[in-house]
Amino acid sequence: MSAVPVIIMGANGRMGSTLSHMAVHDPELELAGLVERKGRQHGLEGFGCPVVEDVRELLDISGAVVIDFTAPAVTMDVAAKAAERSVPLVMGTTGLNQEELDRLEQLASRTPMFWAPNMSVGVNALLRCLPDLVRILGEDYDLEVMEIHHKHKKDAPSGTALKLAQCLAKARNKALDDVGCFSRHGIIGERPKGQIGVQTLRGGDVVGDHTVYCLGPGERIEITHRAHSRETFASGALRAAKWIGSQQPGRLYTMADMLG
């Protein structure tokens, strides 16, 4: 089978750089092009592929897949351009609002698209198990999610923490918008039954930690996922890049679809 040509957005970013270094050593992939802002392109010429500012310059590459870990406005822009040219797209950007996610669903009718707020196998395995845990524990266990990330992260809470909390709420047939609590300060009174707390810590160079707490009478469960390096996320994204090209347009695919 021939190598899948990949185009990497934000190539000098923390994720873009990890993806580029991994893709160039993967025999099933061909690093076909890099996209980065003017003034941030230093060192990228060393990859030996075209380096551009506008992804449209690369969308004619036959069989190409675009990978995007940048920022919401950039992701929405590249999604529109990829849809226009029917180029498959894998996105990991977080901080997208519901309107933006709805727009991605619409654009996915024109080309296969994949989005996941966390591309690690571990977090996605946890998402699979949580509904059973919540159902078995019942309503007497208070549910909280806590996340820690490096000091450069721009969005809060993390996309993963939101996804975990949405999963917990859904397991109780609730919407996170109705039961989520995103900050506590001052005389807040007793914790309302059924509330799902989501708390954010920021500092240092933490790659990404997430803990789900189930706090019950006489006991508690704490489940923690810690990413040891960004390669964990990048390997999920590169696997998605190899997978997405053979999927039909029509919906926004995610890790659960790929992992089966």
Ligand SMILES: NC(=O)C1=CN([C@@H]2O[C@H](COP(=O)(O)OP(=O)(O)OC[C@H]3O[C@@H](n4cnc5c(N)ncnc54)[C@H](O)[C@@H]3O)[C@@H](O)[C@H]2O)C=CC1
């Ligand atoms: N889904 C997942 O598994 C993961 C998601 N993320 C998310 O990925 C996103 C990026 O994270 P980082 O790599 O840490 O950020 P970063 O700030 O290190 O990298 C973003 C890169 O995008 C570039 N960029 C900005 N505008 C651009 C444009 N118009 N065209 C091309 N490049 C442009 C920036 O110059 C920068 O190099 C965040 O939303 C983060 O939450 C991060 C890790 C894992």
Ligand SMILES: O=C(O)C1=N[C@H](C(=O)O)C[C@H](O)C1
């Ligand atoms: O910005 C990051 O670094 C990460 N972002 C993702 C998120 O918001 O959940 C995934 C990962 O935890 C790293």
